[in-house]
Amino acid sequence: MTHLGVIGGGGWLAGALLRPALADRVIRPADLVLSSRSGQISGFESWPRVHMTTDNAILVDASDVILFSVRPEDLDDIELDLRGRFVISVMAGVTVEEIGERYGARRIVRAMPNACAEQRLSFTPWFATDDVRPSETDFAQRFFAASGQAHLITSEQDLDYFTALTGSGAAFPALMADAMIRHAVESGIDPDTADLAVRQLFLGAATQMMRVAETPADIVELFMEYRGTTAAGLSAMMEANIEHAIFNGLTAARRKASQRRT
Known part of the structure; x- marks a missing residue:
């Protein structure tokens, strides 16, 4: 079973994506770790076995998949070694090249959901690097499909356009x-x-x-x-x-x- 760690788990987008995924059992509560500055995150009371922490290093040690759901400007404060990890990013404008250079990851998915995810109505285009394994692309598709329409695209540059077109939500x-x-x-x-x-x-x-x-x-x-x-x-x-x-x-x-x- 996939163990997912979400950096920025207290943000609205993380919650909008995670609650449908938990409800659909894409992720088990006991296999989910959320990090935030306070370590206390609301919105997950229905899943008391979800783990919460202030320490991203603890989150990484406990997770197979690392999801970045933070503002791009916060990346300078996050120092981690993610070599050999599968990384998912929902950060606007942060390329797979930059993620790889910062954290050493090669298996990376970038996605652009929108604020309709909580209502399971997001259109979420996502892009995967060539190193991502079939089991990991399957997880990414199921994870984003829980909150709407998930659509694999073949050009990372198209994410900039979808950030403008559908990332706007309502x-x-x-x-x-x-x-x-x-x-x-x-x-x-x-x-x-x-x-x-x-x-x-x-x-x-x-x-x-x-x-x-x-x-x-x-x-x-x-x-x-x-x-x-x-x-x-x-x-x-x-x-x-x-x-x-x-x-x-x-x-x-x-x-x-x-x-x-x-």
Whole structure:
């Protein structure tokens, strides 16, 4: 059975990934060690056999797999010898080359989950170095699949793009949702009703797009062909070049994701 040690186990992302994995028995509680500065981590009360520590060296000694879930700027404070270990990283912008140089690891998986992991709705692209063993890729797939859609990619550079595109979680849709709620309120709709209506709209739209064969472009074209109220709204958004604003946002996010390795 895999013994997993999570450096930064007290962070929100670690918890969002680990709780579904524990619930699905991808990991046994007794085989999980979490480290944090305090050594006391909430959110795991349902699994009292999970071990917690402040000492990363103890965590490494007890683990077959080491998962880094810390901010990239915290790496300078973490000195470990991970030669011969299987390492998983969910840190944005930290390449497998840098992890290897710092810690001596060669068997490395990099992944980019998002904040929807707790709801088991993350899209998590992941990349593995050539040295990673088949049993380890199997563990990585099962671990990330517990919190949503896990997808193996063959280019590490693509992780920078996915950091921008899907690593944002709900943030970009939330920006549009907020604008729709504010417009509804300015149009006289009760704020609570506007909030409820838009949340349900986005839930329904996301569910529909996941379940139908048509692409998002097909759906837009279908409504445009009706030439009704929705077509009028879509036409106005297109004339305002909403696509340009979205492209600019994703380009800026991708540029930020790439800055650490340039």
